[in-house]
Amino acid sequence: MRYAILSDVHGNVESLVQALSRTRSDDVIVCLGDVVGYGPNPNEVVAILRDRARHAVLGNHDLAALEGFGVEHFNEAARAAIQWTQEVLDQPARAWLNLLPYELRFPEFLLVHGAPVAYFEYILDKQDAAAAFDRTDAPIIFVGHTHIAQYWTRDADGAIGHKHMQGGGSLEMHTDRRYIVDVGSVGQPRDLNPQASFVLYEPSLRRIEWLRYDYSIEEVQRKMRAAGLPRYLVDRLSRGR
Ligand code: ZN
DSSP: EEEEEOOOOTHHHHHHHHHHHHHHHHHTEOOSSSSSSSSSHHHHHHHHHHHHEEEOOOOOOHHHHHOOGGGGGGGGHHHHHHHHHHHHHHHHHHHHHHHHSSEOOSSSEEEESSSSSTTTTOOOSSHHHHHHHHHHSSEEEEEEOOOOOOEEEETTTHHHHHHEEETTEEOOOOTEEEEEEOOOSSSOOOOSOOOEEEEEEEEGTTTTEEEOOOOHHHHHHHHHHHHHHOOOHHHHHHHHO
């Protein structure tokens, strides 16, 4: 069995379709939240993931779109995008988002949007990673939220390691280490590579691969302009930050 784990699609249907075209029909599709917000096609993205994703958890932008949760912490552009998303989000999309859990636990791994227990915290440095490892006993923790493709390790004596996966690449996991796997973002990468990111996970090989791939950024930007979404959000897609 192989998993394709995607996060932070943010209403970017062009990139989602490209990501799924790189999966096999028997891959288990997993979504780590922030399905909507920022991008111009929230309903289309929800419709595809409702159909294709076997497992999905809730992101902070999903919750903000549903009930305004946390928008006071958003910057002006993010808030404007959420307001637009709230206006266009249809009833079937709301109903699906409303039922997403904050976490899903499997024997070998945990799925959360940002971090274990504190679901919308960011894991950005070794201290954050150590705290996250302490809050769960899951051997592998899959996260998104930062829009940065990277991973963290903790070995038997507690030492924390870290690596960015800005150009993609793979990881062979050791049984005596734990891992936090940040899958990066399908819809709005922020690690200075505008190529989108998701991971393939093969449990039998203990192997993770980060795929970085192209999609039509110009088409998404054209739609965002037509929808009147903030210029800052349009521009950052081509810069990847
Ligand atoms: Zn996000």
